[in-house]
Amino acid sequence: MTGGAGAFELRSVSRAYGDVRVLCGASARFGAGRTHVLMGPSGAGKTTVLRLLLGLERPDEGEVDRPAGVRLAATFQEDRLLEGLTATANIRAPHGRLRGAALEAFLARERAALSSVGLPVDARPVRELSGGQRRRVAILRCALADADALFFDEPLKGMDDETVARVMAFLAPLLLGRTAFWVTHDERELAWFPEAVRWDVGGGFLTRR
């Protein structure tokens, strides 16, 4: 079995920023191969949970367990794109240096993905794309990465309904059977994940619903 297939877990985790206590002894076990939707109002600590699970922050107290050797991919709250590169080069960035047939195969996959979410395939660097287009590039970079766990921090924020429908029609099937974390405060997004585990984040804890 390849590494990184296990569960993520928070055990009695506390995290504060100055005087603001975001998590107070929160515990949660996130099973592998499921989509976990983290709901809650802004400031409830959803992004903090993601950053802890991604290993970008350490808890003040408690423990964060991650599967050994887990390969990660994330759509951050900001796009965090490589501004000077094309959409395809950005999406390919986590894949190392592909050559020859491997490159052609992945490029074909990228182009198909771009057109299915309504993005043009061209030679423009992403800094010349619109905000909504850039967001979709960030989502595709995450979705097409060879990762064991995918993290999405409010990926659909500010997208119109039509674009959301296109993006989700592409994305939802890709996430089936994979470990994914989906942060949102929009209840409607739950409809895209009939199999998802729903977590409510608030008051310093995570509650499974």
Added chain:
Amino acid sequence: MARSGEKNLTAPARRTRTWAARLAAAAFWLVVWELAARAIDARIVLVGPLEVLARLGGLAATGEFWASVGLSLARIGAGYLGGAVLGVLLAALSSRARVVRELVAPVVGAMKAVPVASFVILVLLWVSSSYLSVVIALFMALPVVYTNVLEGIEQTDPALLEMADVFGIVGWERVRLVYASQVLPYLRAALALSLGLSWKAGIAAEVIGLPDLTIGEHLYNAKVYLDTPDLFAWTVAIVVVSVVLEALVGRALAAAQARWEARP
């Protein structure tokens, strides 16, 4: 549509007017220069633009002129490139290892502070005059490139580095994808700035070191023989080479960046 059409109509007209104004200003000073030369009427003190142009034309017809320009250019160019490469390498090392950074800081500070003339005389004691302009051009380019590139590396967006951490973009891929694009504007500014510096300091070094068949040697001879038309003609040649070089290097860098960015 309407907006871009309107822009297309006015832009060339505006550009023509700007250029007309610039040419008029340049012509005004050329006329002043010519009149001043005629009023003074002493070729040792000042020669007019027409005579300079004639002398330059005469020089350009000789093989010696082109050989001298070529030799100066090759040596200074080699030093400039060497300085740029060393500057980038040192900056990369400095950003990784604090020891290197602390060690390099006073050296680079000294390279910036010490006057070129002192350097030239010191370097003349170390190497033959043929290599003098190579070393001086290198000394000019290195600190500028080093300082700028190091600044660029330091200013790399931490959010992008975090992204690279999450996706496991490490090693050379991290340099190629994350750092390269963040540092590029700093590198381009440094290369443009140090090109002019290296060229002029390299010529100044040649005037002191007098290697055979170089621009500097001809400038020196003009001084020795009080040949003011020669001095002016060579100076014009130096300026023209400088302007052409800057345009070529600037365009080459822009084209290289555009090509790199357009990769699928």
